[in-house]
Amino acid sequence: MIEKLIQDSTGLLRDLIRIPSFSREESQTGDTIERFLQQRSVRTYRKVNNVWAFNKFFDSKKPTILLNSHHDTVKPNTGYTRNPFSPDITDSKLYGLGSNDAGGCLVSLIATFLYFYSQEGLTYNLCIAATAEEEISGINGLELVIPDLGPLDFAIVGEPTLMQLAVAERGLMVLDCIAHGKAGHAAREEGDNAIYKALKDIEWFISYRFPKESDEFGTVKMSVTVIQAGSQHNVVPATCEFVVDIRVTDAYRNEEVLDIIRQHVSCEVKPRSMRLKPSSIPKDHPVVQAGLALGRTTYGSPTTSDQALLDIPSLKLGPGDSARSHMADEFIHVDEIAEGIRLYIAILDRVVRK
Numbered sequence: 101m102i103e104k105l106i107q108d109s110t111g112l113l114r115d116l117i118r119i120p121s122f123s124r125e126e127s128q129t130g131d132t133i134e135r136f137l138q139q140r141s142v143r144t145y146r147k148v149n150n151v152w153a154f155n156k157f158f159d160s161k162k163p164t165i166l167l168n169s170h171h172d173t174v175k176p177n178t179g180y181t182r183n184p185f186s187p188d189i190t191d192s193k194l195y196g197l198g199s200n201d202a203g204g205c206l207v208s209l210i211a212t213f214l215y216f217y218s219q220e221g222l223t224y225n226l227c228i229a230a231t232a233e234e235e236i237s238g239i240n241g242l243e244l245v246i247p248d249l250g251p252l253d254f255a256i257v258g259e260p261t262l263m264q265l266a267v268a269e270r271g272l273m274v275l276d277c278i279a280h281g282k283a284g285h286a287a288r289e290e291g292d293n294a295i296y297k298a299l300k301d302i303e304w305f306i307s308y309r310f311p312k313e314s315d316e317f318g319t320v321k322m323s324v325t326v327i328q329a330g331s332q333h334n335v336v337p338a339t340c341e342f343v344v345d346i347r348v349t350d351a352y353r354n355e356e357v358l359d360i361i362r363q364h365v366s367c368e369v370k371p372r373s374m375r376l377k378p379s380s381i382p383k384d385h386p387v388v389q390a391g392l393a394l395g396r397t398t399y400g401s402p403t404t405s406d407q408a409l410l411d412i413p414s415l416k417l418g419p420g421d422s423a424r425s426h427m428a429d430e431f432i433h434v435d436e437i438a439e440g441i442r443l444y445i446a447i448l449d450r451v452v453r454k
Contacts, residue, residue, distance in 0.1 A: 117196030169258030170234035179428030205258030205418030260420030271378035291336030314349035316400025
């Protein structure tokens with residue numbers, strides 16, 4: 101059965117590569133995934149370009165594991181030398197846009213779902229969700245359908261990790277800060293220079309160290325990345341605006357970090373969004389322990405994924421290499437898909453059996 105799943109998954113991935121599926125334009129790949137599952141007698145659900153399904157013997161009394169990956173892609177890198185929509189296999193490499201990020205993960209998770217789909221007596225339900233808009237952190241992707249999926253116990257999020265266990269992921273907050281002063285003529289002792297006020301706060305952002313540190317990432321990282329002030333040389337500026345990029349670790353929630361910042365700076369602080377949360381899963385969690393028992397290693401992932409939208413323990417895990425994501429002539433090794441399916445199944449087999 102697993103060999104057939106591997107064969108079908110490679111075929112599905114090639115079909116998906118042939119279809120442009122840029123973020124917000126994933127309708128046709130959604131159709132293809134939906135049809136693939138329905139042809140295997142799986143009842144599917146759909147909202148916009150998100151497709152999901154539950155195992156045949158779903159039992160509301162049991163906890164549910166979410167298997168999630170995305171079918172949208174970025175636009176092709178300008179350095180492509182191949183047709184990004186031609187799923188050619190050369191030297192055991194399957195080329196094409198989205199092959200590595202995250203098509204290989206998605207089709208491997210679909211295969212894993214199908215492996216367990218008709219099995220009775222599992223201790224967990226399984227939900228497969230092929231979602232949209234991940235590459236732009238869009239509001240019509242995973243976040244849109246989470247309420248429709250019901251209670252979830254934990255998730256495996258398919259992203260290329262070389263099938264190693266990414267047990268934590270940084271969150272992201274972008275802050276727009278405004279220091280307020282008073283305009284005046286630069287030649288006279290008047291006005292209150294907003295730049296000088298901003299500099300005091302910027303110095304705090306540079307030097308402050310949060311007391312709690314993450315085992316995987318260390319401290320929260322704050323970087324001032326943009327600054328704007330003034331209109332002409334002889335006018336003391338009344339405002340100074342600057343942007344701070346905050347990479348939040350799993351030691352904090354975004355709200356906690358924002359509260360600490362506001363306690364220490366005098367400028368006005370406005371977060372652009374609080375949606376992209378840090379995520380993690382305990383190393384003693386059964387799914388992590390299952391991966392470790394199969395020779396996998398743990399690490400903290402520096403890249404952001406749909407994990408940031410989940411409020412449950414989640415593990416980032418998938419075939420392929422993050423270093424290939426968004427590169428020209430993107431590819432995944434065919435053997436990586438096979439390894440991904442076998443390892444996903446082996447890991448979950450240790451979790452869902454009595």
